[in-house]
Amino acid sequence: MDNETLINEVAQDLNIPEEKVSEMVSLTVRFLTEKLAENTQVVIENFGVFQPQKKSEYILRDPESGERHLMPPHVEVGFKPAPQWEKRIIEKSEE
């Protein structure tokens, strides 16, 4: 499912213009991005949690060339699904 299909389906379900849904999606994504950049977790009820996680520096070694690089620290964004996903996947596996 791509972004356009997602917006289209939400607009149909809510019976509101696609432009409005598109704007809301953009604002939601912007909020998520800003909060993650502020090292803040974002909880979406029934869906999951977006979490930023700092990764420390490490040395990357190429076994072929023997070169070693000191890789700088960075932040990764992870997603932890809500427990409701258990039941949904069970139902999917039973189909």
Added chain:
Amino acid sequence: MGMNEIVFMKDIIAFIRSKNATFSHEECEQFLEQLFGVLSEGLLKEGEVKVNDLGTFKLSEISAAEDAETLSDTQSSNVVYYKMDFIPDETVTDSVNALFRYFEPTVLKEGVEFKDIPEVLKGEESQTSWRSTIFRIETAQENAIPTEPEQEAVSAKSPEYIVEDASIPPSISEMPSQVPDILTSSSNLRPKKGGSKKRLIWIPIVAGMIIASASLFFFNSSKKLKSEVVPRPAERSLDHALQVIAPKESSDSVRKRHSTVAEKKVVKKAILNEGQTLRLLALDQFGNKEFWVYIYLENRERISNPNRVPQGTELILPDTSQYSIDAEDAISVEKAKLLGKEVLKKFS
């Protein structure tokens, strides 16, 4: 880099409304429920959903070929594994790494060692998502014809979570206990237009308790402060000034005390010379003219007017410790000066 804050859907609603006031609270709430409901359905049906500028969600069934160590029992026909991934968009990755954008990989020369920094082989570092979530599902056996009660028993079994990344940060492993109520409130994917509103009752209750305890704390503190505050002295009159500073001479007990003190200490006396005033005597004896007032107080019964003290008058010199007479102490001098002014008012 600990995670300090957690925000929820209500914060997203507030943000959306702050950017566009035409959106009502209910509209935003329904939108968010619908958005993530459609997203969840799309993920389950199609296995992949992309949200522009956010990232891609993937859900797929996996086999032992992909991860033999973790999926040890896929030989069994009634166990299925699903893996959920989230690959953040470059926009998000760049944004969260803004602080580290000036850092670049550095080539290390031979012999350069860092004891505390781990070494990873190329190809083994995490390439895609930060971590994946694996769901282990036990299904009914192939040959069995499950009856309704058996099917219910099978579906009622809750699958286990197996996390691919073994090095689970403490914050992640603690997540379910931190936000269990929020995530488990409902399993509905795509709610109806009306939508059920959830009320987080515990937040205002806890906030109310915190406010009440803080109010009690400050109330008690202010009460304590009030009782400790010393009231300002009353308006200075000559008598009051004398009571505060000069020793009392009215009671016999005080006189007895003074005489006792006098017995222990030598009473100094001086005779006023020709042309000498109380001020000049004070300057001569104590180093500052302002201490004349203590000479006057010590000799009040002999001095009718401090401005006119006859030559040859024998005067008892005040004890410096008794009156805190110290020419080098500005406070002492100022105190004497103020007292002197009060005394002179009577004679002006």
